[in-house]
Amino acid sequence: MLALALHKFLRKLIYLRKQIECRGMGMDGCYDYVVEPRDVDLTGRATFVAVGNYVLQAAGEDADRNGFGLRDLNCSNCSWVLSRVAMEFDHWLMQYERFSVRTWVNEVGRLMTTRNMVLTDEMGVRRGAAVTQWAMIDLDRRTPVDIRANLDYAAAIREEPSPIEKPQRILRVTPVRTVAHRVSYSDIDFNRHANSMKYMEWMFDLLPLEYITDRTLARVDINYHHEARYGELLTICFEDGPQSLFEIKNSEGVPICRASLGWRER
Amino acid sequence: MLALALHKFLRKLIYLRKQIECRGMGMDGCYDYVVEPRDVDLTGRATFVAVGNYVLQAAGEDADRNGFGLRDLNCSNCSWVLSRVAMEFDHWLMQYERFSVRTWVNEVGRLMTTRNMVLTDEMGVRRGAAVTQWAMIDLDRRTPVDIRANLDYAAAIREEPSPIEKPQRILRVTPVRTVAHRVSYSDIDFNRHANSMKYMEWMFDLLPLEYITDRTLARVDINYHHEARYGELLTICFEDGPQSLFEIKNSEGVPICRASLGWRER
Numbered sequence: 001m002l003a004l005a006l007h008k009f010l011r012k013l014i015y016l017r018k019q020i021e022c023r024g025m026g027m028d029g030c031y032d033y034v035v036e037p038r039d040v041d042l043t044g045r046a047t048f049v050a051v052g053n054y055v056l057q058a059a060g061e062d063a064d065r066n067g068f069g070l071r072d073l074n075c076s077n078c079s080w081v082l083s084r085v086a087m088e089f090d091h092w093l094m095q096y097e098r099f100s101v102r103t104w105v106n107e108v109g110r111l112m113t114t115r116n117m118v119l120t121d122e123m124g125v126r127r128g129a130a131v132t133q134w135a136m137i138d139l140d141r142r143t144p145v146d147i148r149a150n151l152d153y154a155a156a157i158r159e160e161p162s163p164i165e166k167p168q169r170i171l172r173v174t175p176v177r178t179v180a181h182r183v184s185y186s187d188i189d190f191n192r193h194a195n196s197m198k199y200m201e202w203m204f205d206l207l208p209l210e211y212i213t214d215r216t217l218a219r220v221d222i223n224y225h226h227e228a229r230y231g232e233l234l235t236i237c238f239e240d241g242p243q244s245l246f247e248i249k250n251s252e253g254v255p256i257c258r259a260s261l262g263w264r265e266r
Numbered sequence: 267m268l269a270l271a272l273h274k275f276l277r278k279l280i281y282l283r284k285q286i287e288c289r290g291m292g293m294d295g296c297y298d299y300v301v302e303p304r305d306v307d308l309t310g311r312a313t314f315v316a317v318g319n320y321v322l323q324a325a326g327e328d329a330d331r332n333g334f335g336l337r338d339l340n341c342s343n344c345s346w347v348l349s350r351v352a353m354e355f356d357h358w359l360m361q362y363e364r365f366s367v368r369t370w371v372n373e374v375g376r377l378m379t380t381r382n383m384v385l386t387d388e389m390g391v392r393r394g395a396a397v398t399q400w401a402m403i404d405l406d407r408r409t410p411v412d413i414r415a416n417l418d419y420a421a422a423i424r425e426e427p428s429p430i431e432k433p434q435r436i437l438r439v440t441p442v443r444t445v446a447h448r449v450s451y452s453d454i455d456f457n458r459h460a461n462s463m464k465y466m467e468w469m470f471d472l473l474p475l476e477y478i479t480d481r482t483l484a485r486v487d488i489n490y491h492h493e494a495r496y497g498e499l500l501t502i503c504f505e506d507g508p509q510s511l512f513e514i515k516n517s518e519g520v521p522i523c524r525a526s527l528g529w530r531e532r
Contacts, residue, residue, distance in 0.1 A: 013272065013275075036323065037323055037326065038319050038323070038461070038463075040455075040456070041451065041452075041454070041455075041456075042451075042454055042455065042456050042457075042458055042496075043456075044456060047452070049452065053304050057302065057303055057304070060303065184471035185307065185308075185470055185471050185473065185475060185478060186307075186313070186315065186467045186470060186471050188307070188308055189307075189308065190306070190307075190308050190309075190310060191308075192308055195304070197304075201452045204451055204452060205450035205451050205452050207451065209451060209496065212451060230308075230475065
């Protein structure tokens with residue numbers, strides 16, 4: 001009885017808090033998640049891949065809500081393509097932590113648009129932030145579409161600046177270690193292309209385990225160049241230095257993804 | 267100012283709610299989940315690995331609530347070890363579907379106990395079921411412990427029979443196809459052992475993709491024999507027939523996991 005009353009009261013308060021947080025957010029883009037047991041690694045912290053997946057899920061949910069999600073775009077034979085990502089982390093999320101991703105779009109050009117995210121915990125403390133850049137393509141011609149022509153999208157643009165520095169361009173990676181990977185069933189999404197976060201999983205698997213246990217990831221920059229299809233044999237290249245640099249190449253040697261990881265000592 | 271005060275107040279209430287919710291939950295454990303975008307494969311259906319992870323998560327949550335979860339057991343230097351799993355599927359779960367896992371324990375011997383699960387959708391329709399068998403071990407000696415000595419566990423036993431046939435013993439696999447796999451960062455949990463469902467991921471990656479697109483998985487049996495540690499080089503073996511059989515061996519040729527997949531045409 002007491003539990004039920006408290007539960008109802010809490011629900012109202014949580015809703016009220018969200019209203020305060022998201023007030024004037026325009027499209028009200030706040031999405032709540034929990035760090036599940038399967039999201040954490042040997043240190044008990046959420047993996048980069050898990051957090052990245054939640055960030056992309058929030059992007060998808062928000063686009064859906066505002067009328068320019070994948071299902072809407074597919075009606076006009078278009079789709080979103082993720083081009084670049086930057087993420088920074090203040091304090092890593094731990095197992096069972098509840099957190100919110102607030103997301104908004106703030107820049108749109110002919111070929112590229114910017115979507116931002118801020119991750120906060122239940123106390124409202126910022127735990128991380130992301131800037132993602134997207135292109136819109138015509139699915140038949142595989143060519144870019146002018147994003148500004150999408151009226152729903154144009155209406156969603158907000159003035160609020162990006163929370164962190166935009167994704168950096170990663171020019172060259174000189175491998176000191178490489179490993180081969182065949183794109184498999186568990187890597188692919190409904191398009192039969194490798195899921196964006198799978199690239200990052202392969203990269204993290206190449207790192208010495210002490211990087212995970214003794215350091216803390218501060219910033220990640222990712223450049224997506226091409227898609228990896230089911231069955232393709234890829235090479236994942238790793239160059240170590242102040243930053244850890246990665247490049248994934250397909251069997252013709254064409255770079256399909258580059259990333260850089262910036263660390264701080266724990 | 268108002269937001270901060272509300273946050274502090276909320277934190278106290280959330281803690282209080284958790285305390286009330288967990289008190290005397292009894293044995294009737296029902297746990298709700300949603301099929302997230304990252305849980306589905308190229309067909310739009312939840313993967314076996316995703317469903318298996320939810321089933322194991324429900325087992326963990328229910329054990330926690332009843333006083334014999336991993337954290338409780340660790341206090342007396344013990345742990346649960348998953349020994350065998352059987353799962354059957356009536357209708358596969360699709361992206362964004364909400365479902366519940368109801369779980370209960372119904373048999374306990376000296377060395378092994380049985381935990382059951384029934385998966386139902388929002389309409390109450392059964393979508394699948396599982397029977398899992400577990401041992402309890404002493405973490406220092408790595409030897410089995412008499413489960414019946416755990417009084418919380420003994421109190422949780424219910425009469426209700428298992429929903430499907432118990433896990434079958436898989437005796438022999440004659441490989442027609444093998445692939446090597448090095449246990450990596452993304453495979454391991456906090457114990458630095460490969461996560462139980464990762465074994466299944468490697469097996470599914472060995473299947474022809476048409477098995478996924480043209481058939482429907484009806485039943486899975488898994489026998490876990492040994493743990494796979496970080497850095498170990500494993501061989502995954504596949505034997506095809508009316509059932510798809512798998513064996514994973516470590517570098518000494520010792521079997522660490524066997525599984526059989528039973529199919530029906532779509």
